[in-house]
Amino acid sequence: MLEEKDDNLQPEADGSEKNSETPQIDNQESVTTEETVSEGEVTADAEGENNDDPQNEIDESNAEDAEDEGHKERHEIPMLDYHAMNMDTLVEELNILITKEKIQAIKSHVDQIKSEFDLKFQELLEQKKEDFIQEGGNEIDFNYSSPVKKRFNELYNEYRDKRNQYYKNLEHRLDLNLKNRLDIIEELKGLINVEENINDTYKHFKELQERWRNAGPIPRVNYNDVWRTYHHHVEIFYDFLDLNRDLRDLDFKHNLEEKEKIIAQAESLAEMGDVNKAFRELQLLHKIWKEDLGPVDREHRDAIWDRFSAATKAIHQKRQEYFKNQDVIHEANLLVKQDIIKKIEAITQQKVNNHSSWQKLIKEVEALREEFFNAGRVPYKVNEQTWAAFKEAVRKFNRNKNSFYKGLKKDQQDNLDKKMELVKLAESLKDSDEWEKTTPIMKKIQSDWKNIGHVPRKYSDKIWNEFKSACNHYFDRLHAKKNEHFKDEMEAFEQKKAYLDNLKEFQLSGDKEKDLEQVKAIIADWKAIGRIPHSKKSIEGKFNKILDALFKKLDLDKQKAELIKYGNKLDQLANADNDTLINNERVFIRRKIDEVKSEIRQLENNLQFFNADESNPIVKEVMNNIDKHHEDLNLWKAKLKKLKNINQ
Incomplete structure (x- = not known):
């Protein structure tokens, strides 16, 4: 009952x-x-x-x-x-x-x-x-x-x-x-x-x-x-x-x-x-x-x-x-729900092939689902039919979405394999002491990592932490090494600063040969102090000015004096452990040689336009310029020869 x-x-x-x-x-x-x-x-x-x-x-x-x-x-x-x-x-x-x-x-x-x-x-x-x-x-x-x-x-x-x-x-x-x-x-x-x-x-x-x-x-x-x-x-x-x-x-x-x-x-x-x-x-x-x-x-x-x-x-x-x-009211609700179903079907027809576009469509469909449920009841006789149409529209959208992300997962698996290789490489290099060789490689694999793309989410954090840990380990060691060198360079700067102050009191004896040897000894002492921070390089200019003054008092041949000073510069380049600086210097000297040769040719061509003998003042001036440029050319060639010697 x-x-x-x-x-x-x-x-x-x-x-x-x-x-x-x-x-x-x-x-x-x-x-x-x-x-x-x-x-x-x-x-x-x-x-x-x-x-x-x-x-x-x-x-x-x-x-x-x-x-x-x-x-x-x-x-x-x-x-x-x-x-x-x-x-x-x-x-x-x-x-x-x-x-x-x-x-x-x-x-x-x-x-x-x-x-x-x-x-x-x-x-x-x-x-x-x-x-x-x-x-x-x-x-x-x-x-x-x-x-x-x-x-x-x-x-x-x-x-x-x-x-x-x-x-x-x-x-x-x-x-x-x-x-x-x-x-x-x-x-x-x-x-x-x-x-x-x-x-x-x-x-x-x-x-x-x-x-x-x-x-x-x-x-x-x-x-x-x-x-x-x-x-x-x-x-x-x-x-x-x-x-x-x-x-x-x-x-x-x-x-x-x-x-x-x-x-x-x-x-x-x-x-x-x-x-x-x-x-x-x-x-x-x-x-x-x-x-x-x-x-x-x-x-x-x-x-x-x-x-x-x-x-x-x-x-x-x-x-x-x-x-x-x-x-x-229920009939009106039915029209609203039918319109929502059509909108979902229209979204399903859209052709998109990237993650951000799919995420946008997913949000749109989710909003339409919420709107469907909030639209109110429909006539009882069509309730099941309307619900079935709605489910089918959503299901078709989800099938397309799943198909895209299934392909995306394959790409992400390929990306995962590539990144795992980079992790292995970073792990193998993190304790290397070959700084010049290893540093460019470490920088490159960091750049490669950024360009590879997404990996499956469940692996993303894990492999990123492994990769970051290996890279950080290497660069922390590199920075520590550089900090150690920087400390030594600052000590060298302080020594050169004190040496420069003492050098201001130096006086020539009058014996040219003896004084020249003394100047060479000063240059040797200066070199022996060692490398200084790049930001403190201005002290080298001050030292060269003192040398110029001493060479002038010694009435030393210009080329000889320049080559003595240039030897000091080459020592600095050699101690910098940077092939780029030496290559840049080589390019610079060759360009200067080409420029001087061009100037000489131009001056010699100009002489052909003068209808006068060598006693003519203008001809004399041009001839002197040609001689001066030949001296410069010889100096640049001598510098290039010295530069080549440091690589031997």
Whole structure:
């Protein structure tokens, strides 16, 4: 009996999607809303019930409430838009319902949550399975578990356990309440034949009515028969009270006043903006009308029922219009969702072949998915069809995406192999002391690394850290070596600075040969001090100025003096351990030789234009320039010869 409860019509208090017509009700469950058929308050047609009559839906709901102690609370739980929620939010909402609401009041909510969760999880599962197969997995080996699915199953099992326990306990209570009500009916029957004062009998009748009101819920399958039987014997008792009209008329008057209040409330409900709330409150008024109040006198009986029935139909009609409007809204939602599906299909047709473009499309499709879920419900008849079209559109996009990234993974694997080779090379060179040979190689492999491209993410950090560690190890050693040399060079600079200060006091003896040897010794001492930092090279110019002054005093041949000084410069180049500097010097000297030769040729050509002998001042000047350039040419050639010697 209790298990059938889940499949029967629930009052649509939440305003959820439904057909515009009231669902068909089983004739066996039908019941009138007044005390007895004889009172003329039957709302169903004599030959069968009208399935568009609001009374049928109200009767069915109230019959269901007959065995549900928490029916009032059930109607107060709002039905949220579960379709628009993601799986995590659905799990959270399920937990809230199980924790805070009566277990018998949340079935329709839990059913909708489960339906939406299953749809979304199935979509995720299909996508994960497709990804697994795309990556080379065997379909038979596919297995996917999710924390959110595990949590949902735990909560849903908790809901079922609580619900089963509730109805197991409820069945026992319902049976006791049914037995109690049947006992009350038997006592009511006995009032007709009891020989006692009518006032005492009437008092006993009122006590039985009070006990009836408080007797509690009974099984739904017994509800109509039990109430019909009870009202039948209540009517018989009132006929019995015909012997004492005063008591009966007082009851009729009380019932009439109370029913007029109910009618006024029902008529005011027609003005309420929330049609679903109005319908829920109308159900309660019908329940009070039927269960808490007795009959009225025959004079007012038809008229008062007609008023109540008219108010009921007005609310029902307004509710029907609401659902018709909902159908319009659902049709509009359908158009929105169909447009979203077309947009996803259009995105799927786009041809992109790089990671950044695919990431952009992935974000666009994700936004459209979110928009789809937030678009609202569609007509029930096309709901599955729309959902299937949406899933297929997303699945096609994902297939194209997976195909691209499958190819990308192959490229990334090739990149991984290349970078692993660079890691091995960096590891093999990190402890090398061949600085001149190794440093350019280390710089090149760093440049090569940047140009190779992406590798699979799971290896990216690992190989980068290995490569960076090897490179850092080498360059840290190189910098330490350079810092050590820099310290030595600064010490050499300080020595040369002091030596230069002392040299300012040096005086020639007047013996040219002896003084020349002394100057050569000064140059040798200066060379012996060693290399200085490049930023301090200006001190070499100061030293050369002193040498120029000394050579001038010695009246030394210019070329000889220049070659002595040039020997000092060559020593500096040789000690620099930098072939580039020597090569640059060689290029510079050869260019100077070419320039001087060009000048000599130009001057010799110019002489041919002069029609004069060598005594002519202009001719003499040109001849002197030619001689001077020959001296310079000889000097540059001598320097080039010395430069060649340092490489031998």
